Amino acid sequence: MLDYQKYIDILDDWIVNRDTTVIAVFIITTLLLSAGFGMTATDSGTSQFTESVPAQEAFDEVNDNFERQPFGEGTGSTTLIQQDQNVLSKPAILDMLRAQNRLTQRASQNVVGTTSVAQAVAQTLAPNANTLPEQIDAVEAASQTEINSAIQTTLDRQPAVVGLLSNDLNRGEPSASATLTTVTHEVSGVSSSAGTEGSSPLTAIQQEAEFIVSSVDGDISVFGSGLISAELSSVVSDSLGLVVPAAVVLILFFLIISYRDPFDLLIGLVSLAMAIIWTFGFMGWAGIPFTQLLITVPPLLLAIGIDFGIHAVNRYREERIEDITPTPAMRTATDQLLPAFFIVTGTTVLGFAANGTSQLGPVRDLGLVASVGIIFTFLIFGIFLPSFKHFIDRQRVRYGLPEFSIAPIGSEDSAVGKSLTVGVTIARRAPYIFFALVLVATAAMGAYGTGIDTRFTNEQFLPPEESPGYVEVLPEAVAPSEYTVTKQINLLEDTFESGESDTVTIYIEGSLQDGTALEEIHRANQDPPGSFVTAGRSADATSILTVINRYERASPEFRRLVAQNDQNGNGVPDQNLLTIYNALYDSPYDDRAESYMTDDYTRTRIVYSVESDASQQEVTDDTRAVADEFRMGGTATGSVVVLKAVSDVIAESAYVSLGLAILASAAFLLFAYWLLERRPGLGVANLVPILLTIAALAATMRYLDIPFNVLTGTTLSIGIGVGIDYSAHLVHRFSEEYRGDTGVIEALNISVQGTGGALAGSMVTTTSGTGVLVLAVVPILGQFGLLIALSVLYSFIASILVLPASIVIWDHSRTTLDALLSSRSLLSPN
Template identity: 75%
Template structure:
C-alpha cells in the first residue's frame, strides 16, 4: 500500500513553515511562463479542421493538378454578386464587364482570369472580343435588342450558365434579378480549401476589391474566403470584448458573496489570473496557436479554479470557526483537500486528454492545453493559494488587521444547509425506489441523446444575419462592428440554386486517352441524383466535355475532327482522343482545358453544382455513389464533401473521447480510492452522478437542436471532467467523515451541508461566468457556453441529490461484499 500521507505532510510542511519561499517560487515561475504570451499566434480559420482529412487530401490533389495550372503560384477566387432589376439588360451587362475590367487593370488584384454571364453574352455578340475591353466595346456599340437576342442565344447554347443566374431567371424574355461572376487572382500561398484560413492571402486582395468595385456605382457585392477570414477574426475579438467584461462582473459578484472577505477575494483572483497566465504562457512556449476551440479553455479553468478556491477557503474556515489557530487549520485543510484535489485533477485531466484520440489537430490541441491547464490549476490552488492564505493570515494576526468573515458557506442549521440535505432525506426514506428511477431515467436520456446531430460549416463561426437588439444598448467601446458575410451567404442560398461553394468534384485517375473515357463522363452526367442541380435529365456540370463543346462551336475545323471520331453521333468523340486533346490544348481554350484534364491525360475532374438547400449528408452520399459508378478510379471531394467528412470525424471523436474518458476515469477513481481510502468501490459510486450528467447533457443537446460541432463536440468529455469535480469532493468528504466512526447518514449530512455549501457557491459562480458566453456574437460560442453552464448545474444537482442515495446503495453492497 502506498503511504500517500507522507507526501502530503511534506507539502504541508512547505505550506505552513515555508510559505514565503513557496510564494516566491510560484511568482518566479509566473514570470518565466509569462514570456510565452507574446509568442502565441492566432489561427481563426476553419481550414485547420480539414487537415489530414482524406477528402481534403483529394481536394488538394485537384487543386494541385488543375486549379494552379498554368500558373506558377497558387490561385484564389473572388465572387462578384450583381443585383439589378435585370442583370441581362445591356446596362447591367456593361456594369459587370466594367467592374471586372477595373479589377483586372488594378495591380493589387493580380487577376489571371474572369468568368461571368456578361462575358458569355459579349462573346455571343462578337466572337472575336476575347478581352474585357473588347467585350465592353462590343456591347456598347450593339443595340439593346441585339444584346437581348445574344443573351437568349447564350442561354440556349450554354444551358449550364443558368447556374450563374438567380432562380427567378426568365429564359423567354431574358431577365434575372441577380448574377454571380468569378475573378481569379494569383496569390503567394495556397488559397483553395474546404474551410477558410485564419490568415488568408486573399484577405487584402478582396478588401481592396470592395473599394475598387464600389467606385463603379453598380450594386455589386464582393465576396470570398478572404473576407470571410477577416470577419472570423473580427468576430472572435468582438466576442471576447463583449463577453469578458460581463463574465468578470458576474464572477466577481459571486466571488464576493462566496468569500465575503476582501483579502480572500484578492487571493482567489490572483490565483485565477495566474492559472490563465500560466496556461497561455505554456501555449506560447509550446507553439500552439490560439484558435476558436481554445476560447473554451479560460471558462473551463475558471470553473475548476473557482471550485478549488472556494473549497480551500471554506474548509479552512470550518476549522477557524472552531477556534483552531492558523497553521493547524491550514494543515487540516490541506490534509483533506489535497487528496480530493488530486482525484479531481486526475480524472479531469483524463477527461480532457481523451480528446487526444481525435483525428482533428485542433481538438487534440484543445485536449492538451486543457489538461495542462488543469494541472496548473491544481498546483496553484492546491499549494500556492494555501501558502499565500497562510502568509496573509499570519500578517493579519501580527498587525491586528480586521477579519471580515470566517464563516463557511453552508452548515446543517443554515437555510443553504437545509436545502442541500434534501438528497440525504431522499436517501434516508426511499433509496431503492429513487435509485431505480435514476437508473431508468439515465438510460432513457442516454438513448434519446444518441440522436444528436453533427454539423460542421463555416457559417457555424459567423455571426447571425441580424444582431440582437441589446447590441444597440452597448457603449461604443463594446459595440461590435458591422458584419455582412452571413447576409451574403443567406442571399446566395435563397436566390441561387447553387453557388460557388455549393459544388462537388469527382476526381478521376486513369488513362483518359482510352476510347471510352469521354463517353464515361457523358453517361455519368445523365439522370443525376436529387441533390444535384440539373438541366432536364442532365447534371449541371463542368468538365473537359464543356470545353470541347465551346471550341467546337467556334472552330469548324475542330468540329469536323470531333464529328469524324464520334461513332454513335451523340456529340461525344469515341476514338482518337489524344489528337482531339492536342488540338484543344493548342487552341485559345487550352488553358481552360488543362483545368479539367492534365497534360499527360492521367487525371481529370468533373465539377457538379449541387442544390443550396440539400444537406451535407445527401450531397456527400450522392457524390460518393456517383464516384463509385465511374469506370476510372474516382474520388468524391469538394468543399461540401470535405466538411461532411469533418463532421463525421467530430462525431466519432466525441463518442470515442467520451468512452475513453469514462473508462480512464473509472480506472483512475478505483485506484485512487483504493490508495487513499482503501475502498476502491467508492470510485464506481463516484461515477454514477457523472453518467447521469452526461446522459442529461446529451438529451438536452438533442432537445434544443444543438449539434456536435468543433466546440460542442467536446462537451461530453468536458462534462466528465467538471462532473467529477463536484462528486469527488462530496465522496471524499463523506469518506473522511465516515472513517471517523460517524454513522452513514451523519457522514452524509456533514459532507453535503459542509462541502455542498462550497459546491453551491462554485456552481453559481461558474454557471454565470461560463453561461455569459450566450452573449457571444457567434452562435457556436453561445451554444458552448450554455452547455458548459448546464453541465455544471447538472453535475451539482446530481451530486447533492443523487449521490447520497448512491452512497447508501454502496454501503449496502459493501456489507454484502466489503471492498
C-alpha cells in the first residue's frame, strides 16, 4: 500500500502549524490571478461552433467565390421592416422613403445604396428621380390613384420587387401589410457564416439606425446581423444579472442553514469567491474568451466548492464535538478528507476533460476551464479553507469568541441522520434483490435515453419571442433588456415569401470545360429528392445553367451558339464549352455568371430550394445524396447542412465524451482504491450509482424533450464529474470506518449518518445554486441548469439508496473470494 500518509502529514503541518503563511500565499495568488479578469474577452456568437466543420469550410469557399457584394468588398446590409394596414399607401411609402433618406444623410451610416418598393414606385412615377429627395417629391405630388397605377406597373416590370412584399399582397387594388427595404453600408470585416458572429462592425451602425428610423412616423423596425450580435451579448450579461443574484441568495440561505455559524459561513463564502476568481483569472491569462458555454462554469464550481466546504467543516465538527481541540481535530479531518477530495477531484476532472475530445472549440474550452477550475477548488477547499478555519478557531480560543454551533449535519440522533439510513436498511435486508432491480432500471432508462434528439440552430442562443412571466415582476434595475430579434426572425419567416423555404448549395470543384460538366448539372436537377422544392419534375434550382438559359432568351446569337453545341437536343451544351463560357462572360450577363462559376471555370455552385417543413436530417441526407452523384466531386453545404453537421458533431461528442468519462473514471477509481486502500473493488461499487444517475438523466432528457445541443450535450459527461462526488465521499468514508472489528453495516451506518449529512446539505445547496439557471433569458441555459440540478439530485439519491447495497455485495463477493482462495490453499499439497 502506498504510504500517502507522509504527504498528508506535510500538508497537515502547513495547515495547522503555518496557517497564516498558507492564508497569505493563497491571498497573493488570488491577487495575481485576478489581474486576468481585465484580459478576458467575450465571444457570444454562434459562428464559433461552426469553425473547422467541413460543410462550413465549403460554405465559406462558396461565399468567397460567388457571394460578391453588389457595392463591392467591405459592405454590409441592414433590413428595414415596415408594417402597416397598407404599406403601399401614399403615407406609408413616404414614411419609408423618409427613413431611407435620413439614414443616407447621416454620414456615420456610410450608406452606399438602398433598395425598396417605395423607391421602385417613385422611379416609375418619375423616371428621372434618381435621389431620395427627388423620389419623395415625386410621391408627394402624386395622387393615390397614380401611385396605385405605378405600383401595378412596377410589379409587372420588376418581378423581384414582389419578394420585398408580404405574402398577403393584393395586386388588383395594391395593398400589403409589410415590406422590406435593404440599406447597404460601407463597413470592414463583414463575413458570411451559417452561425451568427459574436461581434460585428455593423452593430454600432444598426443600433444608430434604430434611433434614426424611430424619428420617422410609421411602424418601421431595423433588423440585421449587428443587432443579432448585440442581443447575443446582451443575453449573456442579462442572464448573468438574473442568475448570479438568485444563486447568491439561495446559496447564502442554505449555507446559513448548513453552517449555522457566521464565522464558518464567512470562510465558506471567501473560499467560493476565491475559486471563481482563480478560474476566470486563469481564463484571462490563458487568452480563453468568455462564451455562452462558460456561463455554466460558476454554478459548477459552486456545486463542487459547496460540497467540499460543507464536508470539510462537517468532518472537523465531528471531531470537535468530542471535546477535541482545534489542532488535532483538523489533523484528523484532513487525514480523511484530503484522500477523498483527491479521488473526487480526479474523477471530476476526468469527467470534464472528456469534453476535450470534441471537435467544437467552445466545448473543448469548457472542458479545459472546468477541469482547471476543479483543481483550483481542490487546492482552495483542501488546503486554504482548513487553514483559514483553523486560524479562526485558534482566535476564538485565544480571545474567548463564542462558537455558535459545532454540531455536524446528520448526527446519529437527528431527523436527517435517521432518514439517511434507508439505503443501509435495504442493504441489510435484501441487497441482491434491490441491486437486481437497480440494474434492470438502469438498463431500461439507458435504452430509453438513447433516443435523445440532437438540434443546433442559431435561435437556440437567442431569447424567446415572449419574455418569461417572471420578468414582468422584476424591478427595473435588474429586469433584462427588451428583445426584438426573435420576433423579427419569426415575422420574416411567416410574412414573406423568402421565409417559406430555405436553400442548400452543392459546391462543385473540377474542370467545367469537360463536355459532360453541364450535362451533370442538368441530370442532378431531374427527379429531385423529396425535401427539394420542385417545378414539374425538376428541382427548383439556380446554377450556371440558369444564367445560360436567361441569356439565350435575350440573345438570338447566343441561342444559336448553344444549339450548335447541343448534341442531344436537350437544351444543354455538351461540347465547345469554353466558347460558350467566353461568350457568356463577354455579355451583359457576366456578373450573373460570376455568381455561379469562377472565371477560371474550375468551380461552380448549384443552389436548391428546400421544403420549409423538411427536417435538417432529411434535407442534409438528400443534399449529400445529390452531391455524391457528381463525377467532378460535389460538396453539400448551405446553412441547413452546416447546422446539421454541427448537430452530428454534438451527438458524437456527447457519446464519445460520455464513454471516455466512464472508462477513465472507472480506471481511476480502481487504481485509486488499490493504491490507497488495496481495495480496487470499491472503485466498481463507487461507479454503480453514477451509471444509474447517467441513465436516469438521459431518460429525463428524452422524456422532457430536451435535445442534445452544444450545452446540454456536455451534461452526461459532466454529470459523471459532479455526481461521482457524492458516491466517492461515502465510499472513502466507509473505507476509513471499515477497519478492525467494525462490521460492514455498522461502518455504513456511521458513514451515511456522518458524511451523508454533509451530502444532504451539499445537495440542497447545489441543486438550488445550479437550478437557478432556469431563470436565464435563453432557454438553452435553463435546460442546462435543470439537468445539472437533476444530476446532483439523482446522484445524491443513488448514493444514499444504492451505494450501501453495492458495498454489501462487494463485501460478500470479497469474503467469498477470500474463503475460496483460502480453501484452495489448504487443499494444495504444498
